[in-house]
Structures are given as structure tokens and as C-alpha cells.
Amino acid sequence: MLRLHGRREIDPNIIDKVMRTICAIANNGKGRAGTILIGVADKEADANRIVSLDGVTPRKVGRRFVVGVNREAQSLGETPERYAARWKEAIRTSGLDDGLKGSVLASLTHSDYYGLGVIVIRIPEQQKVSLFSGKAYAREGDETVEVANPALLLDLPQRFI
Known part of the structure; x- marks a missing residue:
């Protein structure tokens, strides 16, 4: 949630x-769910920057690095529970469809994970196309893309049949 430079500001x-990404995972279609882990660095360079800023020891899992969110909570002067509540509030006030918001909020948890803390956002299977701020998103591999092409947009509901 915080920028990776000396002034630790929240990055909107x-x-x-x-x-x-929540919207895109929700649009994977029938029988498909997903999970987002907050507190995991995808790049080693980001993990190294976090080490220098926050003094944590990341745990390497596959190609990723668990750096945790407890360090961000501490930088913000709050508890891990309050930090998790920030994510809940961000989802609650977002432009996600109400049904998607509710199902995601019901499953959001904070895991201690070796004292580092990880926010686990589960996106349950959805029954229809979801939107974020009036736009549709989809996953292409490990990327989230806006579905702007009219032909692709019309194909999106077919994932739910």
C-alpha cells in the first residue's frame, strides 16, 4: 500500500x-475463483528495497518474496488489524459491483505468516460479469487488462455459461 521510497505515502x-485485479479474477468465469496476497513482492529488486526501508527478512516462496504487511502497519503507526481494515474499507468504497464487494469482503483475512503478516483476498466464483467503475477487466496470464474491444467484451459473458 505504501510507496517504496523514503517518504512512505499511501499509493492510491x-x-x-x-x-x-479483483474484477479481472471475478471475470474468469464459471467454476473459477482466485486469491490475491497483499504483502508479497513479485520482483527481487522490490524485496531488496523493502529490506533497506523496513529491515524485514523476506521469505522466498517460488519466484516471489513474502515481505509482509506488518511493516507497513508499523510505518503507519497502526495495528495489523487496523491495516487490514484499510483494505476492507478500500474494497467497500470502491467501484466494484456490490455483489462482488460483498463476497470478497466476507472472505478477506489477515494471516500472521511467520510474523510478517499477509492480507489474503479471496475472490469467490461469480455468476456474471463484474465491473470496476463501469469497466470490465480480465486476466491474460498474470496480467490484468481492460476489456475494451467490443468483440471481446461481448464474449466475456460466455465464460459464465
Whole structure:
């Protein structure tokens, strides 16, 4: 949630990116669910920057690095529970469809994970296309993309049949 530079400010672009990803995972179609882990660095360079900023020891899992969210909560001067509540509030007030919001909020948890803390956002299977701020998103591999092409947009509901 915080920028990776000396002034630890909340990055609103990260929150929007997570909301777009929630929407995209929800649009995977019938029988498909997904999970987003907050507190995991995809790039080793980001993990190394977090080490220098926050002094944590990441845990390497596959190609990713668990750096946790407890360090961000501490930087913000709050408890891990309050930090998790920030994510809940971001989802609650987002432009996600109400049904999707409710199902995601019902499953959001904080896991201690070796004292580092990870926010686990589960996106349950949805029954119809979901939107974020009036736009549709989909996953292409490990990327989230806006579905702007009219032909692709018309094909999206077919995933739910």
C-alpha cells in the first residue's frame, strides 16, 4: 500500500490496481475463483528495497518474496488489524459491483505468516460479469487488462455459461 521510497505515502494507484485485479479474477468465469496476497513482492529488486526501508527478512516462496504487511502497519503507526481494515474499507468504497464487494469482503483475512503478516483476498466464483467503475477487466496470464474491444467484451459473458 505504501510507496517504496523514503517518504512512505499511501499509493492510491496500488489500491486501484488491486480493485481492477479483483474484477479481472471475478471475470474468469464459471467454476473459477482466485486469491490475491497483499504483502508479497513479485520482483527481487522490490524485496531488496523493502529490506533497506523496513529491515524485514523476506521469505522466498517460488519466484516471489513474502515481505509482509506488518511493516507497513508499523510505518503507519497502526495495528495489523487496523491495516487490514484499510483494505476492507478500500474494497467497500470502491467501484466494484456490490455483489462482488460483498463476497470478497466476507472472505478477506489477515494471516500472521511467520510474523510478517499477509492480507489474503479471496475472490469467490461469480455468476456474471463484474465491473470496476463501469469497466470490465480480465486476466491474460498474470496480467490484468481492460476489456475494451467490443468483440471481446461481448464474449466475456460466455465464460459464465
